[in-house]
Amino acid sequence: MKIVAICGAGIGSSGILKVNAERVLARLGIEADVSAAHLATLAEDAANAQIILTSPEFIGDIGRTNADVIVVENYFDTAELTRKLQQALE
């Protein structure tokens, strides 16, 4: 499974999302390729992605996608991330 974390710079916040998503998925026993990306390279990076992780500001910029878009409120709350990833994967 391919998951992409999006932020404005492709470093920092998307990196935090990537690291925490990997931790949550490992705990759930789900294998996934999680990458951090920024808006400028989104079309390329998010092609074939099943899930896009991001914050509310970027929803409008993501545009049309077949991926499930997960909006994360607190990037350090792994319980929130677990709940939302589980919902998307059901």
Place this chain on the structure above:
Amino acid sequence: MALPDLPAEVVALGVEVDNWRDAVRAAGMALAESGIADASYADEMIRMIEEHGPYVVIAPGLALAHARPSPAVKRDGIAVVTLAEPVNFGHPYNDPVSVVLALAVVSADAQIALVAELANVFNDSTAIIDLGQAKSVEDVRRILGAA
């Protein structure tokens, strides 16, 4: 790995600011004083927020200010600024902000070890509150588990 050394120059506690721009600028100044980035990096961090909104407020009370790797960044590093009075960034969930972390990395690949350490620290939800109340550079080092 642990977080990079936190020299005293990258820590500013109880800084008085009127708005989010000044809060980010204070963090940029701390990066500049320690030679991690040129002063212009502060403008790049502010521009990211102007362009994309306050998404850098990634958790309640915490802004992770950052910009893309650029020639303004001299080496990987972070700065820690706590505010005397919290300011709003305009975030839908996580305002007001009392702690600004500024992140500068030379390349996107260089960030992962650094953000993994930040995640280790801040996945404990008390860390932001503790940091906001830190009274000394030693407090900040202890909370961040830095040398």
